[in-house]
Amino acid sequence: MRDPEATLRQHDLPVTAQRVAVLRAVSRHPHATADELAEGVRGELGSISRQSVYNVLNVLTDKGIIRRIQPADSAALYEDRIGDNHHHLVCRSCGRTEDVNCAVGEAPCLKAHSHHGFKIDEAEVIYWGTCPACQKKRR
Amino acid sequence: MRDPEATLRQHDLPVTAQRVAVLRAVSRHPHATADELAEGVRGELGSISRQSVYNVLNVLTDKGIIRRIQPADSAALYEDRIGDNHHHLVCRSCGRTEDVNCAVGEAPCLKAHSHHGFKIDEAEVIYWGTCPACQKKRR
């Protein structure tokens, strides 16, 4: 995130200490949970309420400034890297999450065959597997 | 599900009324939540504890007898149809969930480009969109 304050103004959002700090935390910690981000913000800002973290993450997500991903068995994760339709690789054992460029091409990277009359706006892909560290552990 | 009791025995699971009833409920209601399945079971069996529904769904999932999918903003959904690597189409507005045959081919239908040393065992795809009914409503 280049300039959090400018970004907020561009989206007509009043600049507050909490928003700037959360935005910076998301940049510093890609794929972090709301709780982890709250910790990050507290280290830099002193304190922030749990509710504010959620408020900010929600408004930033709604405006398309950040992206939320929600893998099974995990709290929602947030990231900075948007607009490039990338996907994710998640370790079943430790939850480690990595970015993966779209397997097919540009967004939307896939088309459902028979789509039952649905109007599809996104194809979400999550690759599940075991990360190198966890492969070693349980070998 | 052909014969719930035989299926349980094949997997070395003691046959209990609860397991048989849950298995039948999953067959009758594809993509239902644990709560919905509990309701289904109560209609047929009289009563079952909430915990038992979870116990049974977990053991059946672990054994690979049923499959669990966990779309964002929804409780986990369970289904009978396994082993064919199909995907799902979910309505953002009402949650309606439909099966979609794999866009690419056989399992695993996709390969991540750079996979960071992960050993990938599944490519999960969820198509997000709006179902026909919801398209009409909010037009």
Place this chain on the structure above:
DNA sequence: ACGAAGTTTTGGACTTTGTCAAAATCCCTG
């Protein structure tokens, strides 16, 4: 059949992740 041994089911407390609502505080414009 019967009973022992090992599982499963139950009910209740608890955890995690997130939302709701009202009061206090803050940010921006004039």
Place this chain on the structure above:
DNA sequence: CAGGGATTTTGACAAAGTCCAAAACTTCGT
């Protein structure tokens, strides 16, 4: 720099699931 609308805070609440120990049930050998 003051006022008003937006944001933050606080504390209660909700949904989905897990943990635990006691009671009930399945299975298997006799």
